[in-house]
Amino acid sequence: MTHYSVTVTSLSWLTRNTFEIRFNRPAGFEYRPGQKITFEDGGITRDYTLLGPEHRSELAVCVRHVAGGRFSPKLAAAQPGDRYRIGAAHGYFFFKSTDRRAVFVATGTGIAPFVAFARQGVRNFDLLHGVHTETQLYYADELAAAARRYMPCLGDFPDSPRWPLSFDGRVDGCLAQHLAPGAYDFYLCGRNEMIRDVTAFVDQRFKGGRVFTEAFF
Amino acid sequence: MKIYTQTGDKGKTGLLSGERVFKSHVRIRAYGEADELNAAVGALAATLSGGQDQIKMQLVRVQSDLFQAGAWLSATPGDETLQRLTPLGQEQWRRLEGWIDHFNDQLPELRTFILPGGSPAAAWAHMARTICRRVERVVVELAHTQAGQPLPDNGLADILIYLNRLSDYFFVLARHLNHSAGVSEAAWKG
Numbered sequence A: 001m002t003h004y005s006v007t008v009t010s011l012s013w014l015t016r017n018t019f020e021i022r023f024n025r026p027a028g029f030e031y032r033p034g035q036k037i038t039f040e041d042g043g044i045t046r047d048y049t050l051l052g053p054e055h056r057s058e059l060a061v062c063v064r065h066v067a068g069g070r071f072s073p074k075l076a077a078a079q080p081g082d083r084y085r086i087g088a089a090h091g092y093f094f095f096k097s098t099d100r101r102a103v104f105v106a107t108g109t110g111i112a113p114f115v116a117f118a119r120q121g122v123r124n125f126d127l128l129h130g131v132h133t134e135t136q137l138y139y140a141d142e143l144a145a146a147a148r149r150y151m152p153c154l155g156d157f158p159d160s161p162r163w164p165l166s167f168d169g170r171v172d173g174c175l176a177q178h179l180a181p182g183a184y185d186f187y188l189c190g191r192n193e194m195i196r197d198v199t200a201f202v203d204q205r206f207k208g209g210r211v212f213t214e215a216f217f
Numbered sequence B: 001m002k003i004y005t006q007t008g009d010k011g012k013t014g015l016l017s018g019e020r021v022f023k024s025h026v027r028i029r030a031y032g033e034a035d036e037l038n039a040a041v042g043a044l045a046a047t048l049s050g051g052q053d054q055i056k057m058q059l060v061r062v063q064s065d066l067f068q069a070g071a072w073l074s075a076t077p078g079d080e081t082l083q084r085l086t087p088l089g090q091e092q093w094r095r096l097e098g099w100i101d102h103f104n105d106q107l108p109e110l111r112t113f114i115l116p117g118g119s120p121a122a123a124w125a126h127m128a129r130t131i132c133r134r135v136e137r138v139v140v141e142l143a144h145t146q147a148g149q150p151l152p153d154n155g156l157a158d159i160l161i162y163l164n165r166l167s168d169y170f171f172v173l174a175r176h177l178n179h180s181a182g183v184s185e186a187a188w189k190g
């Protein structure tokens, strides 16, 4: 298997516990939007989805610092110049252009492949992003500009939400309320439980819908 | 990451091309049977001992071909996914033909039907042969459901040729395994 050594170039915090970390792009490293890289560190491996755009000279991922986690705290403490070993980009969570409307559903850092799709030039999609608070709506401006409808689904609903289509509750509730019957391509990324619940909902309500999934944990 | 997704608890699953279908769908049955065949090939390989490395290598090759076929079977025609998959090709069934001819040249000619069995390895080769025929039947069924569809599934014809050859390979392999182990073939007495 091909391996690369990458060097940290910068790290910026998006929220109190989520950061974007960038690396130099090794010669010959290719990827398609939606693919992930695997970090190898002391016998453990962890996947992170590349943010894109794919032609950028750096590689960027958005990482949630999991308190007590084995690897993400290490990445959170990384300094420019630190080196990591990664494998070649892999995975099949690609955007497929069809005549159906695309509905992207993410929880937390599961937004990463949708950032990559938007940077690839994908437009006219509905995007539901399930997070706890508005501050966790990573890349919101960029995504809202690319989406047909940008729908934050908030656990902690503010008195005056910043985004007009903000929803007070979970992504499946938002789908039930905002998605008219029809044929859609659903792209789900993030928590397993969300993927399970939304898939069950699609099976029930959107017969003929296509579902593509990428589970983070 | 958890191995269980719980998205199939109500009897549905997703094709590689994204459609949600019942697990009894002919496409799911086709690649499910191919998976069962692959497992039988693994069981056959596990019965082989040292000195049978050439056959082991052939079986690994077959397992990887079956994976390739399974991936093809799990996406519907016209889907973009298929552009990134390689259908089984002539090179693969020609390779099987080469192996079949090689074994067959060393075997006594068959004058009667033989009962499937013999050494454990040969018995597994017969199991693989019959499962292979079942995969073939389901792929034929799938091909029939595709007939007349606007988008032909061009890979199915090649998979069918491959499966037809593969079951012949398992047949001669079973005979070869019995002969090389000194196990006589049981003729059908009628």
Ligand SMILES: Cc1cc2nc3c(=O)[nH]c(=O)nc-3n(C[C@H](O)[C@H](O)[C@H](O)COP(=O)(O)OP(=O)(O)OC[C@H]3O[C@@H](n4cnc5c(N)ncnc54)[C@H](O)[C@@H]3O)c2cc1C
Pocket: A036, A046, A047, A048, A049, A050, A061, A062, A063, A064, A065, A066, A068, A069, A070, A071, A072, A073, A108, A109, A110, A112, A214, A215, A216, A217, B001
């Ligand atoms: C295909 C794939 C792509 C992934 N892409 C990303 C990505 O782009 N960004 C990212 O932050 N993570 C991503 N992950 C998760 C990542 O691989 C690690 O699991 C995560 O960073 C935790 O690793 P750890 O060693 O720190 O925690 P561990 O010691 O392994 O603890 C794991 C626990 O951390 C929690 N957890 C894991 N991931 C997250 C998360 N993203 N947000 C909140 N809690 C989490 C879960 O409770 C999990 O049980 C992805 C996982 C997969 C399988």
